[in-house]
Amino acid sequence: METLELTLSPFTHRTRSLLVRHTETELSRGLEPGEVIEIRDGSSRWIATVVDIDFELSDTLYRVELGPECSADHAPDAGPVRTADVVALLRRLAAAHSQGPRRRAGNGHIGRARA
Numbered sequence: 694m695e696t697l698e699l700t701l702s703p704f705t706h707r708t709r710s711l712l713v714r715h716t717e718t719e720l721s722r723g724l725e726p727g728e729v730i731e732i733r734d735g736s737s738r739w740i741a742t743v744v745d746i747d748f749e750l751s752d753t754l755y756r757v758e759l760g761p762e763c764s765a766d767h768a769p770d771a772g773p774v775r776t777a778d779v780v781a782l783l784r785r786l787a788a789a790h791s792q793g794p795r796r797r798a799g800n801g802h803i804g805r806a807r808a
Contacts, residue, residue: 695720696731701739705759710744715753724755738763740782761785 697718705711715723724730724743732739740763745756761782 694729694731695724696733698733701732701734701737701759709759711757711759713755713757715755716751723753729760730757732757732759761789 697713697720699711699713701711724746726743726746728743730741730743732741740760741757742760743755744758747754747756763782763785
């Protein structure tokens with residue numbers, strides 16, 4: 694699992710999404726869509742997913758969505774990931790999802806007025 698050392702802005706924390714330029718990282722290879730990575734911001738660690746890739750003439754841009762924050766005890770290292778780690782992560786994700794969706798404006802349908 695690749696690790697990126699970044700400084701996340703308050704905006705990134707709210708939207709849980711960020712744009713990463715390959716040239717501003719120390720990655721030895723390009724990332725792939727759907728790839729799971731670790732993002733470190735100081736002492737905080739996040740599991741994140743590459744959700745989109747775009748290309749410029751001199752750079753590759755990655756759209757990354759932050760997943761759950763994890764403690765240093767539970768963050769996967771660069772080595773093999775154990776099945777128990779994946780199961781624990783999925784349980785945490787399911788628990789966060791079961792708390793329901795975030796607030797929606799109106800009736801939850803974009804572009805439609807309430808009847």
